[in-house]
Amino acid sequence: MFGYILKRLIQMVLVLWVVSVIVFLMMSFTGDPVFMVVPIDASDAEIAQARRLLGLDKSPLMQYWIFISSLVQGDFGQSYVFRQPAMTLILERMPATVEMVMVAMVLAIIIAIPLGVYAGANPNSRLSRIIMSFSLIGISLPGFWVGMLLIYLFAVHWGVFPSSGRGDTREFFGLRISLLTWDGWHHIVLPSVTLSLGTMAILLRMTRAGMMEVSRHDYMKFARAKGATRNDVLYKHGLKNALIPVVTIFGLQLGDLIAFATITETIFSWPGMGKLLIDSIYRADRPVIVVYLMLVALIFVVINFLVDIVYTLIDPRITLK
Amino acid sequence: MKILSRNALRIGAVGVAFVAATAAFAQDKSVTIGLTSDPSHLYPLAGEELSSNIMYYHLYDPLVKRSPELEFGPGLAESWENVDETTWRFKLRPDVTFHNGNAFTAADVVFTVNKARDSIRPDLVANIASITAVDDLTIEITTPKPYAVLPNDLAELLILDEEYTTATGDEQMDLKPMGTGPYMLEEWIKEERLVLTAFDNYWAGTPKIKTVTFRPITNPATRTAALLTGEVDVIQDLAVRDVDRVKREENIEVMARPSLLNVVLAMDTRAESPTIDGPNPMTDQRVRQAIAQAIDVDAINQIVMNGFSTPSTQYVPAFHTGYVDGMNFREMYPLDVEKSKALLVEAGYPDGFTMTLDATNDRYVNDAQIAQALASMLARVGITLELNIMPKSNFWGYIRVPTENSSFIMSGWDVPAGDAGSMYGALFYTRGVKDGYGQVNRGSYSNPEMDALVDKADATQSLEQRDQYLQEATKILMADIPMIPVHYEQDIYAVRKGVTMTPRVDKFIWAFDMDVE
Numbered sequence A: 001m002f003g004y005i006l007k008r009l010i011q012m013v014l015v016l017w018v019v020s021v022i023v024f025l026m027m028s029f030t031g032d033p034v035f036m037v038v039p040i041d042a043s044d045a046e047i048a049q050a051r052r053l054l055g056l057d058k059s060p061l062m063q064y065w066i067f068i069s070s071l072v073q074g075d076f077g078q079s080y081v082f083r084q085p086a087m088t089l090i091l092e093r094m095p096a097t098v099e100m101v102m103v104a105m106v107l108a109i110i111i112a113i114p115l116g117v118y119a120g121a122n123p124n125s126r127l128s129r130i131i132m133s134f135s136l137i138g139i140s141l142p143g144f145w146v147g148m149l150l151i152y153l154f155a156v157h158w159g160v161f162p163s164s165g166r167g168d169t170r171e172f173f174g175l176r177i178s179l180l181t182w183d184g185w186h187h188i189v190l191p192s193v194t195l196s197l198g199t200m201a202i203l204l205r206m207t208r209a210g211m212m213e214v215s216r217h218d219y220m221k222f223a224r225a226k227g228a229t230r231n232d233v234l235y236k237h238g239l240k241n242a243l244i245p246v247v248t249i250f251g252l253q254l255g256d257l258i259a260f261a262t263i264t265e266t267i268f269s270w271p272g273m274g275k276l277l278i279d280s281i282y283r284a285d286r287p288v289i290v291v292y293l294m295l296v297a298l299i300f301v302v303i304n305f306l307v308d309i310v311y312t313l314i315d316p317r318i319t320l321k
Numbered sequence B: 001m002k003i004l005s006r007n008a009l010r011i012g013a014v015g016v017a018f019v020a021a022t023a024a025f026a027q028d029k030s031v032t033i034g035l036t037s038d039p040s041h042l043y044p045l046a047g048e049e050l051s052s053n054i055m056y057y058h059l060y061d062p063l064v065k066r067s068p069e070l071e072f073g074p075g076l077a078e079s080w081e082n083v084d085e086t087t088w089r090f091k092l093r094p095d096v097t098f099h100n101g102n103a104f105t106a107a108d109v110v111f112t113v114n115k116a117r118d119s120i121r122p123d124l125v126a127n128i129a130s131i132t133a134v135d136d137l138t139i140e141i142t143t144p145k146p147y148a149v150l151p152n153d154l155a156e157l158l159i160l161d162e163e164y165t166t167a168t169g170d171e172q173m174d175l176k177p178m179g180t181g182p183y184m185l186e187e188w189i190k191e192e193r194l195v196l197t198a199f200d201n202y203w204a205g206t207p208k209i210k211t212v213t214f215r216p217i218t219n220p221a222t223r224t225a226a227l228l229t230g231e232v233d234v235i236q237d238l239a240v241r242d243v244d245r246v247k248r249e250e251n252i253e254v255m256a257r258p259s260l261l262n263v264v265l266a267m268d269t270r271a272e273s274p275t276i277d278g279p280n281p282m283t284d285q286r287v288r289q290a291i292a293q294a295i296d297v298d299a300i301n302q303i304v305m306n307g308f309s310t311p312s313t314q315y316v317p318a319f320h321t322g323y324v325d326g327m328n329f330r331e332m333y334p335l336d337v338e339k340s341k342a343l344l345v346e347a348g349y350p351d352g353f354t355m356t357l358d359a360t361n362d363r364y365v366n367d368a369q370i371a372q373a374l375a376s377m378l379a380r381v382g383i384t385l386e387l388n389i390m391p392k393s394n395f396w397g398y399i400r401v402p403t404e405n406s407s408f409i410m411s412g413w414d415v416p417a418g419d420a421g422s423m424y425g426a427l428f429y430t431r432g433v434k435d436g437y438g439q440v441n442r443g444s445y446s447n448p449e450m451d452a453l454v455d456k457a458d459a460t461q462s463l464e465q466r467d468q469y470l471q472e473a474t475k476i477l478m479a480d481i482p483m484i485p486v487h488y489e490q491d492i493y494a495v496r497k498g499v500t501m502t503p504r505v506d507k508f509i510w511a512f513d514m515d516v517e
Helices: A002-027 A044-054 A060-072 A086-121 A126-140 A143-157 A182-215 A218-225 A230-259 A262-267 A273-282 A286-314 B002-027 B050-059 B106-117 B150-154 B162-168 B220-228 B240-247 B285-294 B297-304 B337-346 B367-379 B392-398 B420-427 B448-459 B463-480
Strands: A170-172 A175-177 B030-035 B064-066 B072-074 B077-084 B087-092 B130-135 B138-142 B183-189 B193-198 B211-216 B252-267 B309-311 B354-360 B384-390 B408-413 B483-496
Touching (some): A086 A286, A143 A182, A262 A273, A273 A286, B106 B162, B220 B483, B240 B252, B252 B285, B285 B463, B285 B483, B297 B367, B297 B483, B354 B367, B448 B463
Parallel strands (some): B030 B211
Antiparallel strands (some): B193 B211
16 A cells, blocks of 8 residues: 555656646747737837746746746746736635535536436336436537526526626635535536536446446346345445446546636636636746646546545455555 | 524524615615626736726826826826926825825835836836936926826826835735725635725725726626626626627616727838748838728628727827828728729739738737638738738737738737827837837838937927827828728627716726716
8 A cells, every 4th residue: 555655656746747847848839928918019128127027038948947946845936927926826716616616526426326327227218218318418518508508597587596706705724615605505506517517427327337237247136136125236236336437437527627617617707726727828827837737637646546545445356556 | 492592583683784784785885897807916017908907097096197088187196397308397196195094205106116117017117217206295207308298108107105015015016905096905806806995085085986896707798697687787898799689688788989909900011021922012002002902991890890890090099199180091092902903013913912911819809800801802902811810929929020920910009198109109110220119110111201200209398299290290101001000999888777987998997987876
């Protein structure tokens, strides 16, 4: 176990380093950030001054060296546009995103798993067919379209939910959480539903496929024969064995939604961090992009690690080496 | 039982609080404004873009105030006069305090000017050679040369509190602004909302609206939805496709006004141009005229802009210094494909030529579509335009003077100072002969007569004379056509009935001038 964690840590550092190099290389093609901060009629002297103030007057290799050496000391650099520490900019937007993703994932699980088990156990029933058609719609519909449709129906037409924003929040261990207020829940419904649809559909289809596969095995028939109830058979014996691929996909989806919920955030003007990434790309704000993508890489590494641990809990035959 | 009664008490308390809150609402006017983006800064020396500018003018004041119609009048300076050709004396307004109670004095102005010089915005004080405090409420500014429009420039310099700014530091100033403006920062939750409250001791009177909430809503359709649901009272940049839908609502008013931003096409006038094989045809005025007469500005207005653009008559809007009354580019060079072809034949290019148009796709309204329309229009006279369209983050560096990549560039230009001089000096003055002139002359246009007129305009103390010189310059430019002015975009706002708001030409929404019923 210890060896496994150590191996993972080394891998992680390697991944983060590679990400930083790739982003630095990529950013040299996306335009000169200095022109995003100076007025368009700036003189050469004014541009030179801005370049110096942003630290862009040094060679790319030198800039990278400065970045890496301050990184080791815990300094993640300053945004060119905001003139604020890049890490702070990301972290202050993170709770909003994580919150929305959590609600979306919970929603996806509690709907997708039971429906998937049902559809897998009764592949020929009419209800299963209806469920499967809906899941197909869930996969195919683009998020921005669903989001706009929900806003039109639930906010503009019926006036049940607000169209955008995060609503009231409450401080909790220094984090601003909107799930602690009624108004916050009111605001989170539409974006979370929008975000969850795709994942819900994928999880549902994975669960169904797994269940259909598992149902053919003898131990299922044996369990039923030994007198276990149908639900026991399905959920304890069946689902547990069908769950490995579902958990894998779940982990990947979770990381994906946290990192790139950009579209949903933009549509609902949700103050999350995905929007920051897109804005930073438009503004060629390299320090924010680098730190953001390194953080995303870290999130994926951690989630995959947790997924591995969950494997061992679901299936004791799997061990971490 | 005990628990129940405690809960009942709690519900009662909530009820009372609710009533109190609504009562407070009835007394204090408030407004919520949907902006296209969150401000990047609250510290005026950290950078500029529209949302930040809107906040700056709520939190801070300049010495000279710019009206919604771009007239200039007293701000933190009560009056000003010329001591000699290059020296100005400004009398400052007495009894003005910053939000923290500090008195506003001449030292703060001197501090701000010096601070700006070392910041990322030295352009704000480019025309100030030196500044001294004569006494607590008088400052003297010298300019490097006689400069009649110094007060207009000062409308963009927002005054900082020396003591507070020094103590707070640049990084924190962005989060904790402190000025003399009509509003104070109450709360700023990035990308979510920015709340301002009225500064009761504001020198120009207590603001009518007590609480102003700005919400950044980037997606245009969501912005419209938020207005329709009543979550916001005012929105900026109503999407053109939503105009009809919103106009049908009884309690919402749609307002449009031409902006200051002139979309212009710069033509290379060097002997050889980067994207043209052989000699550059555009050195010939007739070819430039042919291009102008091949462009159907009305079609761009109707088809690309849905009617929400105003064709440009000159390089600057009508109320600017240097505008020639009655002169109209559209009448001088109307759309005429036959004439255009004839001019090309006359100039020796009967078969036209090929060049590249550099344009953005995320800077101006429908910019990429305009570029495509231009390509098909010029194709009719035999000029083949290859389109090189890119996001603005690449664009400004790519077209940067010296223009090593471009022959034909579409960009925008505005002069919030209301004066053609700075535009002509930057865009049309011969490149590389005088510091601070011609730095954005992307077509390398050069006309000694034009240069001389700009020099004269910049050397006179009198505004009338400056206007005369610049009008002469306008006439030369309209004849020479170094650039083709296309159109001004229109700013479209939607406002809930009961909210009084006059759109400003400079787009800076200002709650101090607004009211709600």
